[in-house]
Amino acid sequence: MNPKIRIVNEELLSDNWYLLKKITYMTETTNGSWTSQSRESYDRGNGATILLYNRERQTVILTRQFRIPTYMNGNETGMMIEACAGLLDKESPEDSIRRETEEETGYRIANVQKIGEAYMSPGSVTEILHFFVAEYSSGMKVGEGGGIEEEQENIEVLEYPFQRTLEMIKTGEIKDAKTIMLLQYAQINRLLEPGLRQQQILIAGPYRSGTGDDPNLIRRNMDFMNEMALRIYEAGHLPVLGEWYALPLIEKAGSRTIGDEIFDRIFHPSSVRLLNHCDAVLRIGGPSLGADEMVRTALELGKIVYRDLQEIPPCNGV
Known part of the structure; x- marks a missing residue:
């Protein structure tokens, strides 16, 4: 709370429909003295x-x-x-x-x-x-x-x-x-311009989840996400995979094992950084706590979330 504001009294004037209050408060001036003011505040929710x-x-x-x-x-x-x-x-x-x-x-x-x-x-x-x-x-x-x-x-x-x-x-x-x-x-923002604006779409799906760190199963997950990326590209958009960005960095930083300290420090945070620059997220594949977290973050940031490839409208690439 603002230390230069002190609420002195709240008087309920009406609760017939929503809440109308008279608020008496003190404010600290630039010279350190305090002055009293009263205002009415109408609370109807958000x-x-x-x-x-x-x-x-x-x-x-x-x-x-x-x-x-x-x-x-x-x-x-x-x-x-x-x-x-x-x-x-x-x-x-x-x-x-x-x-x-x-x-x-x-x-x-x-x-x-x-x-x-x-x-x-x-x-x-x-x-x-x-x-x-x-x-x-x-x-x-x-x-x-x-x-x-x-x-x-x-x-x-x-x-x-x-x-x-x-x-x-x-x-x-x-x-x-x-x-x-x-x-x-x-x-x-030219929302209604003919020809959908090209979107940068982050693909969120399981990488390690459910694999037991089996390299063959991890490779299968990557193949599936790469296939989805190709289809997004063919629809006229720009696909992005966090793995494309994170895995080379992890290797360069000296990670030796999936899930070691370097891996954990770079893998998921890199996707969060990418998300800030993407327009949308495509959630694909099976259970994945990391992918679900990407979806929650995307919604909080006001990004579009697609749950199926068919939901993504084609773009002419402009």
């Missing part, structure tokens, strides 16, 4: 939002619903065009946004890519919003969406050409901050 996009159709999925605060502040209809979003409800951001996507839009998505997080109104609201993007297709539609009736949600699902949504920002038809941020992210 949330997640997502932009669904279709590169082939050049479209995005948005929603429209009534927002009473905007109606009270100049929005004549009270209707807002927004990206799908919702509160976390004690779930991880990834699980929450998958659930919200299906409830609100009717699309069941598997792979989501986290692109960042932000305090949306830090002067008064505690909420951190986690931002995601994901590709959608007609085959992912499993329902009509519209939200949860018990929660009195009445959400209209919209599909717009991407370029039109950028114009709607300029005309004021889209005024929701999270939606503007997601659409501008898609524009800046």
Whole structure:
């Protein structure tokens, strides 16, 4: 905690919907003295939002619903065009946004890519919003969406050409901050450009796991991962294997036995370093604690995780 901030008192003003508190606190000034201030803080939990996009159709999925605060502040209809979003409800951001996507839009998505997080109104609201993007297709539609009736949600699902949504920002038809941020992210990163951007894909699979350090079984695992790397290359992407990078370094550093101190010091950490520079991870093969750790780290870093080679869309190599 910040040693220059002291919370003096928290007064609950309302818990009718979420928590509204009056916080009295002391701050240390540059000359060492302390001053007292009071502010109101609204705690509604944290949330997640997502932009669904279709590169082939050049479209995005948005929603429209009534927002009473905007109606009270100049929005004549009270209707807002927004990206799908919702509160976390004690779930991880990834699980929450998958659930919200299906409830609100009717699309069941598997792979989501986290692109960042932000305090949306830090002067008064505690909420951190986690931002995601994901590709959608007609085959992912499993329902009509519209939200949860018990929660009195009445959400209209919209599909717009991407370029039109950028114009709607300029005309004021889209005024929701999270939606503007997601659409501008898609524009800046060229998510909808025809021809998928080439990805650098780290292959995560068993190297030693389940082999008992039998060199023949280890060689079999390497052959399988090299075969997958070739198929990724033929799909127009750049495959990366941690073993390609780590094993020569391990040998040069003087390792004599699989699993000795030098091996352990270099092998897995080298994959973590590579992961920071990759766009995605392909998890293949059987049980492997190291590969599973790569997947967990990739998700935390907002990388794409593929579970099957067929999930990787082909690229023209640009």
